[in-house]
Amino acid sequence: MLDQSDSYVTEDGRTIGPVVMEMKNITLRFGGVVAIKDISFDIREGEIRAIIGPNGAGKSSMLNVISGFYVPQDGEVLFHGKKRPPMRPYEVARQGIARTFQNIALFDGMSVLDNVMTGRLNYMKTNLFQQALWKGWAEKEETENREVVEKIIDFLEIQAIRKTPVARLPYGLKKRVELARALAAEPKLLLLDEPMAGMNVEEKEDMSRFILDVNDEFGTTIALIEHDMGVVMDLSDRVVVMDYGKKIGDGTPEEVRNNQDVIDAYLGVSHD
Amino acid sequence: MFYREAGDFKLSYVEDSQTFPIRFDRYRYFAVLAVAYGVIPFFVNDYWANAILLPFLIYAIAAIGLNILVGYCGQVSLGTGGFMAVGAYACYKLMTAFPDVSMFIHVLLAGGITALICVLFGLPSLRIKGFYLAVATLAAQFFLVWLFNRVPWFYNYSASGQINAPEREVFGIIVTGPNAPAWATYMFCLIFVTFCAVVARNLTRGTQGRTWMAIRDMDIAAEIIGVSPLKAKMTAFAVSGFFVGISGALFFSVYLGAVEVGEAFGINKSFLVLFMVIIGGLGSIFGSFAGAAFLVLLPVVLKVVGVDMLGWPTDIVAHFQLVIVGALIVTFLILEPHGLAQLWRVAKEKLRLWPFPH
Numbered sequence: 286m287l288d289q290s291d292s293y294v295t296e297d298g299r300t301i302g303p304v305v306m307e308m309k310n311i312t313l314r315f316g317g318v319v320a321i322k323d324i325s326f327d328i329r330e331g332e333i334r335a336i337i338g339p340n341g342a343g344k345s346s347m348l349n350v351i352s353g354f355y356v357p358q359d360g361e362v363l364f365h366g367k368k369r370p371p372m373r374p375y376e377v378a379r380q381g382i383a384r385t386f387q388n389i390a391l392f393d394g395m396s397v398l399d400n401v402m403t404g405r406l407n408y409m410k411t412n413l414f415q416q417a418l419w420k421g422w423a424e425k426e427e428t429e430n431r432e433v434v435e436k437i438i439d440f441l442e443i444q445a446i447r448k449t450p451v452a453r454l455p456y457g458l459k460k461r462v463e464l465a466r467a468l469a470a471e472p473k474l475l476l477l478d479e480p481m482a483g484m485n486v487e488e489k490e491d492m493s494r495f496i497l498d499v500n501d502e503f504g505t506t507i508a509l510i511e512h513d514m515g516v517v518m519d520l521s522d523r524v525v526v527m528d529y530g531k532k533i534g535d536g537t538p539e540e541v542r543n544n545q546d547v548i549d550a551y552l553g554v555s556h557d
Numbered sequence: 558m559f560y561r562e563a564g565d566f567k568l569s570y571v572e573d574s575q576t577f578p579i580r581f582d583r584y585r586y587f588a589v590l591a592v593a594y595g596v597i598p599f600f601v602n603d604y605w606a607n608a609i610l611l612p613f614l615i616y617a618i619a620a621i622g623l624n625i626l627v628g629y630c631g632q633v634s635l636g637t638g639g640f641m642a643v644g645a646y647a648c649y650k651l652m653t654a655f656p657d658v659s660m661f662i663h664v665l666l667a668g669g670i671t672a673l674i675c676v677l678f679g680l681p682s683l684r685i686k687g688f689y690l691a692v693a694t695l696a697a698q699f700f701l702v703w704l705f706n707r708v709p710w711f712y713n714y715s716a717s718g719q720i721n722a723p724e725r726e727v728f729g730i731i732v733t734g735p736n737a738p739a740w741a742t743y744m745f746c747l748i749f750v751t752f753c754a755v756v757a758r759n760l761t762r763g764t765q766g767r768t769w770m771a772i773r774d775m776d777i778a779a780e781i782i783g784v785s786p787l788k789a790k791m792t793a794f795a796v797s798g799f800f801v802g803i804s805g806a807l808f809f810s811v812y813l814g815a816v817e818v819g820e821a822f823g824i825n826k827s828f829l830v831l832f833m834v835i836i837g838g839l840g841s842i843f844g845s846f847a848g849a850a851f852l853v854l855l856p857v858v859l860k861v862v863g864v865d866m867l868g869w870p871t872d873i874v875a876h877f878q879l880v881i882v883g884a885l886i887v888t889f890l891i892l893e894p895h896g897l898a899q900l901w902r903v904a905k906e907k908l909r910l911w912p913f914p915h
Contacts, residue, residue, distance in 0.1 A: 352781060378783035390778035392771050394840065403771050407783040409764040413792060419759035424571060427763055431570040470782060 289327070289366075295522060302330030304366075305506055306351065306474060311360035313346055320346040321357065322530040328474065333500055334508045335517045338527035339550060344510045345387060347527070348476050351508070352384050353377035379407050383472035385463045387479045387510075393452040397443060397462050398434070400451055404469025405430040434469050440502075441465045441495060457488040461495070468499060475499070477509040481516060489513065493520060518542065526550070576758055593747055598740040606739035611812045613853045614746040615804050620833040620845035621757045622800025627831070628839035629761055630793035631773030632682050636675075636694035638826030639701035640798055642818050643671045644805025646711050649720045652733075652810065653713060660725045660732055664749065664806045671802020672795040674701075679794030683787060698827055705818040719817050722810040733810045742811045749807060753800050758842050760796065769793050770840070801830075832882065836889050838898025847897040855882065 287293065290303040306328040313321040321343045328334045336344045349355045350362065353374040362369045364380060383404070392400050408430060415422040438444055441461050446454060451462060460480060467475055480496065481489045493516055499505050511517050517524060518538040526534035526547045533546040541547055565580050567573040577583040601610065619637060626634050648667035651658070678697040682690050705711050712720050724734030731737045732745045760766055771779035772789045780786060809816045816822070829852065837848020856878050863874035893899055 354777075354781075373785075374777075374780045375783045375785050378781060384781060386778065390775050390781075392774035392778070394774050395767070395770050399767055399770070403767045403779075403784075404782055406764065406768060406771075411764065413760070413765060413796070416763050416765050417756045417759050419763065423759070423763055424574075427574060428570045431574070435570075466782065 292330075299331060299501070301332045301522060304328065305330045305364065306508075307363040307366075308347075308350070309361040309363060311347070311350060311357045311362070313343075313350060313355055313357045319530050321350070323360070324527070324530075324532045325360075326525045326532065326535055328506060328508055329523075330506055331500070331504055332506060332522040333496070333520050334506075335521035335524045336508065336510050336527065337512070337514070337517055337524060338533075341529075342527040343530040344527055345478055348384065348478050348508070348510060351377075351474075352382060352476060378470065381470075381473035382476065383467040383470040383474075384476035385460075385467050385478060385480060387482065389456075389459045389463055391451045391459055391463055391466070394450070396448050396450055397454070397465075398438075398447045400462055401434050401438060401465045401469050402430065404466040405434060407470060408433075433471075437465050437468050440498070441468075457484055457491075460484070460488075460492065464492075464495065464499075468503075468505075471503070472505060474506045474508065477507060477511075479510050479512065481511060481513055489516060496520060574762060576762065590751075594744075598744055601739050601743050603739045606743050607812070608857060609853060610743050611746055613850055614743075614750045615807045615812055616830065616833060616849040616853060617750055617846050618753045618807070619801050619804035619830045620837060620849045621753055621842060622797045622804065623830050624834045624837075624839065624841070624845045625757060625761070625769070625800070626793050626797035627834055628841065628844075629766060629773065630769040630790065630797075632679070632790060632793060633687060633691040634694040634797070635691050635824070635827045635831065636678060636697035636701070637801055637830040638822040638824060639698040640671050640675055640678075640801045641805030641808060641826060642701055642705055642822035643674045643798075644668060644802030645809035645816055645822065646705055646720065646818075647671065647802065648806035648810050649722070650711070650713075652723060652725055656723070656725070660727050660745070660810070663725070664803055664810070667806035668799040668802040671805065672798040675794045675798025675801070676791050679791060679798075682790050682794070695824075695827075698824055702818050702822060717817075719815055720809065721815045722813075725810070733814070735814065737811070745811060746807055749803055753803065754842055754846075757796075757800070761842065765792065773840075832886055834896075835886060836896050838896030839894070841896070841898035843901065844896050844898030847901070851897065852882070 289307075292300055292302045294300050304327045307325075308327070309325050311321055311324050312319070324347070336347060338344050346355060350357050353372055353376065356371045392403065395403075409426060411422045411426050438447055441464065443458065443461055443465060446458065451459065454462065464477070464480065477496070481492050484492065496507060496509070497520065500507055509521070521538060523536060524534070524538055524541045525532060526541055526544070528550040533550055534541045534544040536544075565578075567578070577586055597610070619641060623634065623637050626632050644667045647670040648663050651663045651666055652660075655663075678694060681693040685693060706718065712718055715721075722733045724731055724736060726732065727745060730741045732741050761769070768779070768784050768789045771782070771784055772786060776786060779789070805822070808821070813821060833848035833852050834845065835848070836851055837846070838844025859874055859878050859881070863869045863877065864871055889896055
């Protein structure tokens with residue numbers, strides 16, 4: 286059994302570091318509905334961690350707890366070993382956690398470039414007066430951040446559409462732009478809520494490649510929710526399985542695949 | 558054909574993010590500036606200044622201010638008239654209290670004071686959105702007008718309850734009061750318009766503009782990428798209030814000279830500026846100018862056509878104006894919610910190819 290601060294090397298040669306984020310006995314209730322029931326798991330530095338489960342299992346709620354939308358009634362969130370007090374989503378973002386949404390949440394009135402540039406907001410330090418002046422500080426800052434953003438645009442191969450209004454893009458590209466916006470924040474932990482929902486096979490392959498590349502090149506820790514089991518089993522280092530707000534499995538894809546509870550949850554079980 | 562981007566290569570990010578990326582636009586902009594600063598002041602007379610140029614310039618500032626709030630940040634406001642009144646009364650109190658200080662300082666300070674008041678009345682926007690926010694700002698409108706009517710300190714205990722702009726100078730040139738020459742009032746307003754438009758453009762093309770638009774387009778996603786909704790909305794209210802306050806100060810001191818608050822800054826003023834923003838184009842600085850020009854020129858054109866050319870009675874023409882404005886607003890909301898600015902944008906796209914079909 287690995288210790289919290291241990292690191293190890295995977296079969297494909299990536300180094301997985303110590304635990305960066307730990308969820309301890311999280312319980313989340315909405316009135317009488319228990320969305321998450323006493324769940325604990327951890328996310329290690331540099332790994333791709335998948336959260337799976339049938340519809341309504343509480344996966345998205347879990348992501349919302351991590352990103353600060355929901356404050357759990359019980360339990361603790363530990364980030365880099367320190368207990369995180371309840372905080373607003375924008376404060377969580379400033380700690381280096383970025384995410385994408387299940388149903389795309391881009392800024393429709395802005396171009397792709399502007400959308401990705403918003404991802405850099407936490408790096409913008411000029412004040413209102415410097416920006417009103419533009420020449421000097423604001424222009425310099427804009428150019429520096431633009432360079433970072435252009436690298437991400439190159440990386441995700443969306444150069445051709447950088448000046449296009451987001452509302453005009455097809456679904457698959459919107460998903461990619463949303464990933465670009467999250468990456469522009471250079472997050473330590475990237476949360477992806479169903480990055481491949483509604484995509485065809487080629488788009489899924491593209492997206493899988495991007496996720497692996499992000500993890501590989503930037504060393505970003507990724508937690509993702511996904512329904513496509515093939516994708517999950519191929520991409521992730523470790524998988525958490527949830528069902529009806531409870532954790533029913535946690536481990537490597539092989540361990541999870543052979544877990545009887547998981548098989549029951551997915552395939553159903555006869556009650557005779 | 559006339560309007561081409563081909564051959565206009567951008568070699569740096571600075572060039573790419575400039576205000577007018579297309580060369581033709583840039584030249585046109587400098588030409589307009591040259592005419593506005595170098596030609597018009599020598600030909601302007603009292604009629605042109607008072608009927609067209611001053612109201613256009615002053616409303617353009619108000620429209621830019623409201624556009625930042627409504628068009629860029631998505632916070633509906635019906636309090637523009639009230640906030641203009643704050644600018645006017647702040648300017649009046651400063652003018653009478655410090656007669657020797659330059660009018661530039663007074664107008665800018667009036668803008669600053671309005672910004673603070675605007676932030677105060679913008680606080681409900683943290684909790685409420687859309688129609689409900691509009692009603693909250695409507696309360697600001699009525700409260701402010703009531704306040705300036707009822708508290709004599711604001712109008713220096715004058716018997717009429719009005720405020721009158723005393724004669725004040727900028728660098729030895731009279732810009733307020735009945736003796737101010739037309740070119741001086743025009744230049745005074747033009748300098749403020751240029752200043753406001755440049756500041757608004759700089760703010761909206763950079764980080765602050767993206768923050769506002771993020772809040773407008775999807776506030777939840779904005780918060781998740783690190784936008785503090787409190788800060789974003791309050792800066793929008795402050796910047797908007799600053800511009801609206803400047804326009805209110807100019808409207809009172811330079812344009813009207815004497816103001817009765819309910820008449821000059823009533824709810825009608827709020828709607829007028831909102832219509833300018835809607836007809837001109839939400840989320841566009843150019844649209845603010847287009848909307849202001851349109852609604853200032855419309856009564857003048859109707860009067861020239863209806864009364865002078867067709868010989869209709871004046872009151873019929875005045876009623877026609879209301880009908881036409883109403884019809885136009887409905888038409889714009891249905892056919893082109895992005896206003897004149899969008900029509901202009903489409904025309905430019907067409908001109909790029911004209912006369913070839915592809």
